[in-house]
Amino acid sequence: MSAWLISLEGTEAGKSLALALALLAAFLHAVFGALQKGRHDPWLSRGAIDASYGLMAMPLALFVVPWPEPFMWPIFAGAFVIHSIYKLLQAQAYSRGDYTVVYPVVRGTGPLVTVLGAYLIFGETFTATQWLGMAVLLSGIFGLAVYNLLYLVSARDTLVPALIFAVATGLFVALYTTYDAYGIRATADPFTFLAWFFMFDGILMPIIATLRYRSMVNPPTLAPLALRGIVGGIIAFFSFGAIMMATRLDKVGEAAILRETSTVFAALIGWLFLRETVGPRRVALMGLIALGAVIVEMGG
Structure with a gap:
């Protein structure tokens, strides 16, 4: 399968597959975020998810995929640090704000930085139409932030720090997207990167979650x-794996922006399953985010 995927790099078939993978990643990432923000403490949820996918990835990394080349070890170390900071920031944001408030800002802050990073590292460029799409997407993001600041009632006292943590998390989304795209392109077999990444990435948060669980007066x-954790671990494999494969098959910037259509799925999940009030204005602003992503893809 690795050989088949590699053969599609830079082809029209590869571009189409990258589009499908990016949209799949968008939906799955919205589900993944809802699992972390759901009924359990976000720190415990993330710890359970990370432990699950770390343990599931271990036999694949050790016995199935080819072992990494020597130059990959520093790349894995960098990915571990970046993702660890991202997850700490994300848990802080989810602890302070509603899912439908935090998630769109997290997912929408990073695209511009990702596009700039893709230009500097991979030499990717955007057309005028794609920059228009980026402007539409960012107008939805910042419009949503302003609307939440003005009108949101629930979790009002923690809204400002939640948005600050959400923006910081979004910047690290951009950083890890660009960095991981470099990593998955550096190794000969993309599944080697994914298996070893998940094994290493599953180390930190279970330790933090265990300490937090032991300190609780009424632990769940x-x-x-x-x-x-098991369900989230499986979703993480497909969500992260899909977007990473998309960045290897096609442009990093376009794949990252298409993934931000997850905000639409997040709104539906927050409304249907988390019983959070969304409202027509916030739905319209989230729709701008999705529209911007569509313009970017069509303008390429």
Whole structure:
């Protein structure tokens, strides 16, 4: 399968597959975010998810995929640091704000930085139409932030720090997207990068979650938390794997922006399953984010 995927790089078939993978990643990432923000403490949810995908990736990394080339070890170390900071910031944001408030800002802050990073590292450029799409997308993001500041009622006292953490998390989304795209392109077999990445990435948050669990006066029952972790781990494999494959098959900037259509899925999930109030104005602003992503793809 690796050989087949590699053969599609730079082809029209590869571009079409990258589009499908980026949209799949958008939907799955919205589901993944809802799992972390759901009924359990976000720190515990993330710890359970990371432990699950780290353990699932271990036999694949050690016994199935080719071992990494020697130059990959520093790349994995960098990815571990970047993703660790990202997850700490994300948990802080989710602890302070509603999912439908935090998630769009997290996912929408990073695209501009990702596009700039893709230009500097991979030499990718955008057309005038694609920059228009970027402007539409960013107008939706910042319009949503302003609307939340003016009208949101729930979690009002923690809204400003939630938005600050959300913006910081979004910047690290851009950083890890660009960095990981470099990593998956550096190794001969893309599945080598994915398997070893997930194994290393599953180390930190389970330790933090365990310490937090032990300090709780009324800790939650472990069985539902473990189930959430297993489901989230499987979703993470497909979500992160899909977007990373998309960045290898086609342009990093376009794939990153298409993934931000996840804000639309996030709004639906927050409304249907988390019982959060969305409202027509916020839906319209989230729609601008998705529209901007579509313009970027059509203008390429």
